Amino acid sequence: MSILRLKSYLFIVATVLILGQTVSAQASELPDFAQLVEQASPAVVNISTTQKLPDRKVSIRQIPDLEGLPPMLREFFERGLPQQRPPRSGSGQREAQSLGSGFIISSDGYILTNNHVIVDADEILVRLADRSELKAKLVGTDQRSDVALLKIESQNLPVLRLGKSQDLKAGQWVAAIGSPFGFDHTVTQGIVSAIGRSLPNENYVPFIQTDVPINPGNSGGPLFNLAGEVVGINSQIYTRSGGFMGVSFAIPIDVAMDVSNQLKSGGKVSRGWLGVVIQEVNKDLAESFHLDKPVGALVAQIQDDGPAAKGGLQVGDVILSINSQPIIMSADLPHLVGALKAGNKAKLEVIRDGKRQTVALTVGAIPEEGMALDALGNAKLGAERSSNRLGIAVVELTDEQKKSLELKSGVVIKEVQDGPAALIGLQSGDVITHLNSQAINSTREFIDIAKALPKNRSVSMRVLHQGSASFITFKLTE
Structure with missing residues (x-):
C-alpha cells in the first residue's frame, strides 16, 4: 500500500471514529423519559362522559373525521374510539360520549382536566391506572381558562408533582401523557416552542406553545418538564387538516392551580378587569402616536363607570x-390584568399626547359572561356638513345619540364619497371621535383638523363601527 493510500485510509478511519463519538455524545444528551413516565403514569387518568340526547341524533365530540382513510387504517383507529351506546330501555333517549384525560392533584381525589372535556356531561367516569372506574363529581368549571375540577371518592391516590410554568423557557424538553383516540397512557414528547401565546377568544390564558404531538383524547392531560413536574394542561391544537400539525397549546399550571383553588373554595373564579377595549399597535399607529416602535396596548374604548374610567384612563392612551x-403585545394586558383580584391597585405607564404618564387605579371584577358594551344604534342624522379632503360628509351627534352611545363628543358619517375614507373602509353611520390624536367636538372642529392633516405621514382616527371602537391609520398624499 502506498504512503498516499495509507494516509487516506487513516484519515477515513479517524473521521469515522470522530463522527461515531459525536453521534454517541449527541445520543447521550437526548432526554430519557422512561423514569418520568414510570413515576407519573399512575396519577394520569382517563375521563369519559355521557350526555343524554332528546332525539335520535347522536353526536360524538372530539372524534376525528376518518373518512378517506384506507379501510385497514380506518378500522384500526375505529377500534380505539368510544362506541355509541344504544338507547336506554323505555327512555327513547340516546347518549353521546366524549373522551379525554386528566390527572390527580391530591391523594383524596381532586382531579384537573379541561372544561371542554366535561362540558354538558350528565355523567363523568374516571378510569384509574389500575383500570378501576369511579364516578366523578364536578366541583367547578371555568370556561374562560378551559379548566375543570373534579372529585372522586377515594383515598391514598398517587399524586403528580406540580412545577412552575413561569420558569419555562422556549427550547426546553417537555412530555405529555394522555389518551389519544382512547389509547390510555400514551407518551409523546417535544420542546417548548414559545410561552405567553394568546389565542382568539382566549384572552385570559398565556398559553404554552409546544410541538408535542397532541390528538383527540389528550385534552386535559398533563404536560411535564424533565424533572417530572406538571407545567401545563394540554388543551388544544392549531390545525388546518383536523389532525396534529406541530402546534399544540397547554394551559400553564400556575394559571390552572389558581383557577382550581378558587373553584374549590368558592365555586367560581374572580378576575381583574379594567373596562376597556384595546387593540394592537402596528407600525402606522406607532408613528401616529409618536412611538419609537410598535409596542403596548392602545385604548380604543372605555366602559362608563368602569375601573379605567374612574381611574382617569383615556381613549387614545x-x-x-x-x-x-411591560406590555409588548396588546394581548399581554388581559393576561396581567386577569391575574389581579378585584380591589388590587394597579399602576399603568401610558403614552398620552406623545408624553409618558402614570395612571393609578383600582382593578374591578370582570363582569359575568355575556355582559358587553352597548351596541351602536341607528339614530337619525342631523344637518349635513362636508369635508372634501377626506371624502366624507359628517354631521353632529344629537343628544339622543350621545346618550345611547355613551359619548360626549364626535361626528357621524352621513355619506362616503370617493377619496381616502372610502379606501380605508369607512361607512355611513360610523362615528368619528378622534382625528390625529385630537378629540372631535363638532363638525367645524373636524373640518379644521382635517384641513391641517400632514401629508405622507401616518394619521390615526378613532371610529365606532356598529358599537365597536378601534383606531385606524391612513396617509394623505395631497
Missing part, C-alpha cells in the same frame, strides 16, 4: 406597562 410589567 397607549398602555406600556402595568405594575412595572
Whole structure:
C-alpha cells in the first residue's frame, strides 16, 4: 500500500471514529423519559362522559373525521374510539360520549382536566391506572381558562408533582401523557416552542406553545418538564387538516392551580378587569402616536363607570406597562390584568399626547359572561356638513345619540364619497371621535383638523363601527 493510500485510509478511519463519538455524545444528551413516565403514569387518568340526547341524533365530540382513510387504517383507529351506546330501555333517549384525560392533584381525589372535556356531561367516569372506574363529581368549571375540577371518592391516590410554568423557557424538553383516540397512557414528547401565546377568544390564558404531538383524547392531560413536574394542561391544537400539525397549546399550571383553588373554595373564579377595549399597535399607529416602535396596548374604548374610567384612563392612551410589567403585545394586558383580584391597585405607564404618564387605579371584577358594551344604534342624522379632503360628509351627534352611545363628543358619517375614507373602509353611520390624536367636538372642529392633516405621514382616527371602537391609520398624499 502506498504512503498516499495509507494516509487516506487513516484519515477515513479517524473521521469515522470522530463522527461515531459525536453521534454517541449527541445520543447521550437526548432526554430519557422512561423514569418520568414510570413515576407519573399512575396519577394520569382517563375521563369519559355521557350526555343524554332528546332525539335520535347522536353526536360524538372530539372524534376525528376518518373518512378517506384506507379501510385497514380506518378500522384500526375505529377500534380505539368510544362506541355509541344504544338507547336506554323505555327512555327513547340516546347518549353521546366524549373522551379525554386528566390527572390527580391530591391523594383524596381532586382531579384537573379541561372544561371542554366535561362540558354538558350528565355523567363523568374516571378510569384509574389500575383500570378501576369511579364516578366523578364536578366541583367547578371555568370556561374562560378551559379548566375543570373534579372529585372522586377515594383515598391514598398517587399524586403528580406540580412545577412552575413561569420558569419555562422556549427550547426546553417537555412530555405529555394522555389518551389519544382512547389509547390510555400514551407518551409523546417535544420542546417548548414559545410561552405567553394568546389565542382568539382566549384572552385570559398565556398559553404554552409546544410541538408535542397532541390528538383527540389528550385534552386535559398533563404536560411535564424533565424533572417530572406538571407545567401545563394540554388543551388544544392549531390545525388546518383536523389532525396534529406541530402546534399544540397547554394551559400553564400556575394559571390552572389558581383557577382550581378558587373553584374549590368558592365555586367560581374572580378576575381583574379594567373596562376597556384595546387593540394592537402596528407600525402606522406607532408613528401616529409618536412611538419609537410598535409596542403596548392602545385604548380604543372605555366602559362608563368602569375601573379605567374612574381611574382617569383615556381613549387614545397607549398602555406600556402595568405594575412595572411591560406590555409588548396588546394581548399581554388581559393576561396581567386577569391575574389581579378585584380591589388590587394597579399602576399603568401610558403614552398620552406623545408624553409618558402614570395612571393609578383600582382593578374591578370582570363582569359575568355575556355582559358587553352597548351596541351602536341607528339614530337619525342631523344637518349635513362636508369635508372634501377626506371624502366624507359628517354631521353632529344629537343628544339622543350621545346618550345611547355613551359619548360626549364626535361626528357621524352621513355619506362616503370617493377619496381616502372610502379606501380605508369607512361607512355611513360610523362615528368619528378622534382625528390625529385630537378629540372631535363638532363638525367645524373636524373640518379644521382635517384641513391641517400632514401629508405622507401616518394619521390615526378613532371610529365606532356598529358599537365597536378601534383606531385606524391612513396617509394623505395631497
